[in-house]
Amino acid sequence: MNIEDVEKLAELARIELSADEKKSLLKDFDSILAYVDTIKGAEIGDGDVKPDLYNVWREDWVEPREFSRESIVGQFPEEEAGYLKVKKIL
């Protein structure tokens, strides 16, 4: 990994980093990847794992809930007439 890789990942993850942070993350990644690379020694066949998980769906039903609208709206950084105000997308 190099500094450009760290920058690319930060861009994908939408995280602003300072130049120092990039350098220190690069150092950390080198040691973490060296550790997790030990899995390369595990002898595992090529076949895919069949997960023993399955999707769980439930029916929709109507039920009163004690959600507080004020509590949710009150936490918006910016609101107008009870709506969340965001920057323009396009």
Added chain:
Amino acid sequence: MIDLGILTIEKAHQALTEGVFSCQELLDEYLKVIREKNKELNAYLEVYGDIAEQAAQAQKKFKESTAELLTGIPFAIKDNILFSGHTASAGSKILENYKAPYDSFVIRELKKAGAVIIGRTNMDEFAMGSSTQTSAYGVARNPHDPSRVPGGSSGGSAVAVAAGMALVSLGTETCGSVREPAAFCGLVGLKPTYGAVSRNGIIAMGNSLDQVSPFGKTVRDAEIVFRTLSQYDPEDSTSVPEKLRKIKKSELGPKVIGVPWHLFEKGVDSEVMANFKESMEKFKKSDYEIRDIELPFSKYSLAAYYIIMPAEVSTNLSRFDGIRYGLHKEGKNLMEVYKKSRGRGFGEEARRRILLGTYVLSHGYYDAYYNKAVKIRDQIKKEIREAFKTVDLIATPTAPMLPFKIGEKMDDPVAMYLCDLFSAPANLSGVPSIALPSGLSKNNLPLSIQFMAPAFAEEVLFEAGKKFEEIR
């Protein structure tokens, strides 16, 4: 004067029923300790403003004879458990002022039982850490030696119980985050079977691993909390329906403990190792059979975990974007708002794991890392299931080391990750595991051993744990 040091849920319940003390008086005893010690130990981030009201509600249940075992019992909860109308910050700046708009499943159950929820406890940011040093709100300290860490990530919940600031507490585990601090603080910590306790209303780190987990001074206390919370919840799609939880009752009589010695030939503190061997000897003298077992894939557990977990972290934490709640930083456009809010809001370890997760999931690396780790996880599950055909329990030390000094391991992420070396197999395979206090080191620091049992066989853990309380 109530002796908090020897108080258990059942003793407190009896005293509350007989009117020896009231719910408020019991609460007051804990508040006294909190006033005295919390400033130094930093276990609680907040003591809630409505506790007197909670205690009054609990007292009413005693008056009306509808009290249950947990009625009036003072709890501490980890800062990532939603409690309606109360702040839940997950130890992070990005959620500093976040107020939960609804109750998590576990809080609903505690409220129903009439427990008194004193406050929210310190934790590693988003539960990412093994020492409570990555908290945005300062480190928590070990009551056995305040110059040392209490373990983590549920360090605050462990300190609260160990220092007499709550009778029992809730933490969460993704990989050892309750068992390791239980070990460092001399407590019992139970990681239930994945799917036993609902994750509804818990701020997630790794969804395929997370599980709410109790701390107690005794096995019985942890058991009582577990039994109250272990229920099917249709609102958590990974909650296991009751009919699938039934296990074959194992034969009565001598139990077989499997020990995968090959997993800890090296890298374990010598005092921890000697204590583990002595503990096994004690079981042997009590008619348990100790059998050497091999778990060849489990040696890759922690490495596989440090691929799977960051992958889940990177997707999970994408919801924190500064738009709807939490920290918001202004920018010229939407992209800048995201980047600034997330850059300032997340601490170092959270950023590290988000980026690492993005890396292992990215095109070109997915097969070598994520896919391979998932396959190894599958093999670990299989070999542990297979091992339980011949043994009832699997034992290892809980943590490979004793509680370390504050400041240690902070500049070496891999050294920190290794604290959970023995925790990973249970989290990856979903089986339950319990950490049990097993004595003190020569410097009076707590030692601990842990057991794993088959899925939904928590009963077997409680039985062995209670036995150990007699013979240790």
